Amino acid sequence: MIPQAPIACKPGIVLRLLEMYERLEKHFGNLGWWPAETPFEVIVGAILTQNTAWMNVTYAITNLKDAGVLSAPTLYRLPIDTLATIIRPSGYHHVKAKRLAAFVGFLLDEYNGSLDDMFAQNHWVLRRKLLRIHGIGEETADCILLYAGEKPVFIVDVYTRRILERHGSLSGKESYSDIQSLFMDNLPVSVPLYNQYHALLVQTGKTFCRKEKKCENCPLKEATGTIGCFT
DNA sequence: CACCAGGCAAGTA
DNA sequence: TACTTGCATGGT
Numbered sequence: 001m002i003p004q005a006p007i008a009c010k011p012g013i014v015l016r017l018l019e020m021y022e023r024l025e026k027h028f029g030n031l032g033w034w035p036a037e038t039p040f041e042v043i044v045g046a047i048l049t050q051n052t053a054w055m056n057v058t059y060a061i062t063n064l065k066d067a068g069v070l071s072a073p074t075l076y077r078l079p080i081d082t083l084a085t086i087i088r089p090s091g092y093h094h095v096k097a098k099r100l101a102a103f104v105g106f107l108l109d110e111y112n113g114s115l116d117d118m119f120a121q122n123h124w125v126l127r128r129k130l131l132r133i134h135g136i137g138e139e140t141a142d143c144i145l146l147y148a149g150e151k152p153v154f155i156v157d158v159y160t161r162r163i164l165e166r167h168g169s170l171s172g173k174e175s176y177s178d179i180q181s182l183f184m185d186n187l188p189v190s191v192p193l194y195n196q197y198h199a200l201l202v203q204t205g206k207t208f209c210r211k212e213k214k215c216e217n218c219p220l221k222e223a224t225g226t227i228g229c230f231t
Numbered sequence: 232c233a234c235c236a237g238g239c240a241a242g243t244a
Numbered sequence: 245t246a247c248t249t250g251c252a253t254g255g256t
Contacts, residue, residue: 049236052237052238053253053255056253059253060253090252091251092239092250092251093251094252099239137239139238139239157238158236158238205237234255239250239251241248241249241250242248242250243248244247
């Protein structure tokens with residue numbers, strides 16, 4: 001179950017965030033994110049899925065597995081154009097090949113290729129290091145920390161923004177950090193909770209809140225209005 | 232056929 | 245700082 005909420009929180013907002021979570025959880029059940037077999041595969045998927053449909057990412061990851069190069073040392077040895085060809089189905093493949101190479105280079109240079117060593121440090125310190133890697137921004141860094149490293153960091157993505165905006169809880173001008181703080185200051189610090197909450201928001205976004213779709217039958221349709229904070 | 236997907240960096244004003 | 249643009253494939 002959900003641990004106790006943090007001390008420095010706003011109870012009204014806590015209740016609304018938890019109500020939203022419970023409605024989504026009841027509708028979708030446990031989504032079991034991240035869909036990957038290893039932490040390294042999580043990180044590769046996090047980079048490949050940038051602004052890209054997940055189905056296309058699965059094709060690229062299958063290609064990497066078939067080629068036997070889904071590991072840091074093998075990826076690092078691969079010529080960049082060869083890597084780009086292998087991940088081509090995920091789109092932006094020349095850009096993403098460089099981004100994968102940048103991360104793998106960082107991992108080998110700084111931690112001798114060991115993800116355990118990389119994650120064996122304060123995760124906010126690690127977050128700053130990840131953000132310096134070419135191709136890793138805030139969302140990708142947080143995906144790596146939460147889903148590969150099991151660190152309690154809340155992920156903000158386009159669906160998080162869109163869903164909260166449609167419920168009148170955001171003006172649209174908030175920064176990534178503003179929205180991340182909205183969740184982290186008002187929810188218990190919990191890896192399983194952050195894991196499932198983000199997965200639920202993405203699933204809700206895909207199912208009910210895509211650009212072309214209306215919000216019919218959305219589990220949040222009957223939910224209370226704005227969360228507050230920014231409106 | 233048009234539209235869009237689980238971002239990010241680089242360029243411009 | 246605050247926009248704008250390029251990057252690209254495959255499903256619906």
